[in-house]
Amino acid sequence: MRINLRFLKQFIDVEMPVVETKELLASLGIEVAEVHGCDNSTAFTVEITPNRPDWLSHLGIAREIHARLPDLPLVLPNSLDPALAVGEGAGSVDIQIESVSDCRRYSGCEIHGIEPSASPAEIGALLESLGLRPINQIVDASNMVLMAMGHPLHMFDLDCLEGKQIRVRRARPGERLRLLDEREVELETEDIVIADARRPVALAGIMGGVESGITNRTRRVFVESAWFDPVRIRRTARRLGLQTDASYRFERGTDITATPGAIVMALAYLRAWSDKPVVSSGYHDEYPGLFLATTVQMPADYPSRYTGVEIPRSEAAAILERLGFQVDSIDKKLWTVTVPSFRVDITCKQDLVEEITRIYGYNRIPASMPRTVNLSFSPNAKRNLRLKAGRHLIANGYFQALNYSFQSLEDNLLMAGAESTHTDFIGLRNPLGKEYAVLRNSLVPGLLRATAHNANHGALTVKLFETGKRFSRCSGSDGCEEEALAVSAWGEHEPLSWRNSKVEDIDFFVFRGEMEAFLLGLSVEFHLEQRDFPWLQPGCSFAIQIHQQPAGWMGCLKTETVQAAGLDKTVSAMEIGLSSLLRKRKEQRFAQWNRFPMVKRDLSVYIPAGVSFSDLEKAIEAHRPEELESYHLFDCYRDRTDSGGERISMAMSFYYRHAHQTLTGERVNRIHTVLVNNLVATLKLELRT
Amino acid sequence: MSRELSHEIDELIQVFKAEVEQVQSQQQHRGLKEKYFSRRKGICPLLMQRLRDIPPKEKAEAGRLINRFKQMVEQSLDEVFTRLEPDRRKPGIDWTLPPVSHAPGAPHLIERTRTELEDIFIQMGYEVAEGPEMESEYNNFTALNIPAHHPARDEQDTFFIQDIDDMVLRTHTSPVQIRYMKSKQPPFKAIFPGKVFRKDEPDATHTPVFHQIEGLLVDREINFSHLRGILEAFIRAFFGEDIKTRFRPGYFPFTEPSAEIDISCFLCFGQDAECRICKGTGWLEILGSGMVHPGVLMNCGIDPDLFSGFAFGMGVDRIALLRHGVPDLRMFFENDLRFLRQFR
């Protein structure tokens, strides 16, 4: 809303520099967003919080200033009895309200003998400084009332109201209305309309209809000054995407006692501007929803207790009274405070404390420290884990990435089986666009996108990780979210340097090594099992088990996916559920290390096609002699058989040690030979000589 | 006897001076040092040994002479040493070649800022509670005194979940406060960090996803001055001892009274009318806060006649942006290494 400082002086004679006025308003809770210079005055655009519809007028702002600066009197608008100001009787319009909850009050009157000519120049300039377009005296008068006291009026062309009837009722199915902005809207039974004998003539509290609006031909006017249900106005306005000065105020709550005064003020403007006599008549006030003032009980010492500063009772009461409240008796222990009709936001004693404190001055409240100690304590293990995981990955060259929680359907499909469809994911009803349509089922597409972005900008190595929520449909229609950790790596492992003339890329083996070290660093027991995931390259695809339970996956993203992202090198990735890293491992106990010497024996074999290192490992496990402490693959290459076939050669070292004695060479040979024979027999290995 | 010694030392001095002038290398220096100070055959130790044979009366004088000589030799050897070129190293290896690079990564600036902010409250004894990003409308709005059709819902343009009734992406972390209050007995104090969502087209000052840290303290007889005490302590710890704070009335449906908290501009201290971050006002809006509304306490099963509390909230992204001079909020989500690398 806009405030014109010169117009404001009609309500309170405040004289201070613009900057100080701004500060004053800010200290009251009225934020000045913009300052406009205008025709020998200044206008402010002020941001009014939704709880204070009473601030949507110059009078409302003036009242606040008066509360803070009591020496400046508040000049209230002339409050003549409307019956006297307008003249009762002789009215021809019949007003009926269908539902009191929709419309608790409807006041109206007729104005005759007026021509829709232009308002005085200074009124036009004032309206323009307030962001309103001057139209004609009739419309301008209603806008002046709006700006002065915040009550919206509506002006009908009386001669366009059929049957001289005003019916405040719900719209009927199929009814339509062409609005003042020429838009034709389809009405619903939830909408309140003003109708004449035949059809709706206005969308109540929002906008009038074009057929009954003020035109150059208008000679007789019917003024509407009413109170409408905020929720209903808001729903209709939202549905139709209409926000008007009127709906903005009605949906926040208007002052039900202000309807007659608004008519009186409009008439006063019209009489002041017109050189001909303005005749009014037929004042009628349909008021079924009689106003009952809210009262709030508050212990007299509560403001001091709730703020922590001693505010004298007399000062607290005086503040409330300047703001329009009434305190029954300042000497009582329990005050009964009557809330003025324009303060629709006040319902409890805490609200009153805010009023008192606002005017008293927030910055006069001293600081003090509470001594609160939690009754019970719940540690946050996830936070610690995230930080620990992050530190380890960062030390190993990984950068933390951050992506939105939503992404495109295509991104989700990348990380799902071929038969998946959009119904497997959680979508947004009102996304910002297709690229943000669904909640992410994995953090990896975001990392892939970031990898491609950096590769396009010249990065040679991109190592990233992210922790965050991923989402899935669970138990049919419900949505589930869990926190995950994703890591990805692409590009050069060790860059070209004086020591390194051949650049190696980060391949799966490098990545897996880093990730295994990472998992060890987090003290989790894990196990990798080759298993195909639809988004990984067949074979280069592993399930991760942590403490014997499924935890995630690791592998190289499918070549098509990587190429589609515009990358020409492998992207290795891992994703695990964060909670699996929190599973309790067995308590670690001290174990005495073996003090006897270790003996090493090597084995070189040709592996037949179809047998993997993992098969070899399994066979070793199956036949593992007690004395075998560890083994290590130190060579692996492909060559050709004499017959031209391909074969794989592997060379391994086996380390033997006995728990209680020194092993003799002879005994190790025996043990080793048994193991080798078993391996040869199970896997059809060929010994290399 | 001592006179004899004195002559001898004079001669030794002449010899030493000639020798020391000849020293060109560290090797020669080492040789000379050996000659004078070697434990068994060094000239100085031998002189000291001779003290034993000197009659007691002359011992003191002789000792002084020897010591003076010793000090002179030591000092000139040290002086010479500093003039010498270092030894030529073993040929073949240039130890100044660059190391095998092992550049660390970096935490994201948002996460780093969030951790720093959290740490201050953790040190003040606050718990850290987190909650789901997908929330019920009840927890996100209704329980916080924002019923359906409340104008305050307009100010937080909301993403709704498809096909699941009454579910939204939380517009603030306040629903976590609701969950927390329902599950705990006061007194308590906790912070609630996390991602939040508002339907804003991304631009330099808006992103549809951003990060908040909210806080809550509930106990008997908590009042507004406690709110001020905690938040001023926090602001001093995070922004610096010399930062000033200003409280302004504000509006949040879930607090009453509500306050906006500004801090003095740490870039220009109100001295620059064109200041990039405070726009010349000298103040930066940093926190929203207030006394928890009795209705909210009741919605969570806490009796507002027995307990009161305060709550506050801040935007992590905005604080990071202001503090580090990041020109555009969208950069936080681009994951550009040229950005990430700057905040190691």
Ligand SMILES: [Zn+2]
């Ligand atoms: Zn500044």
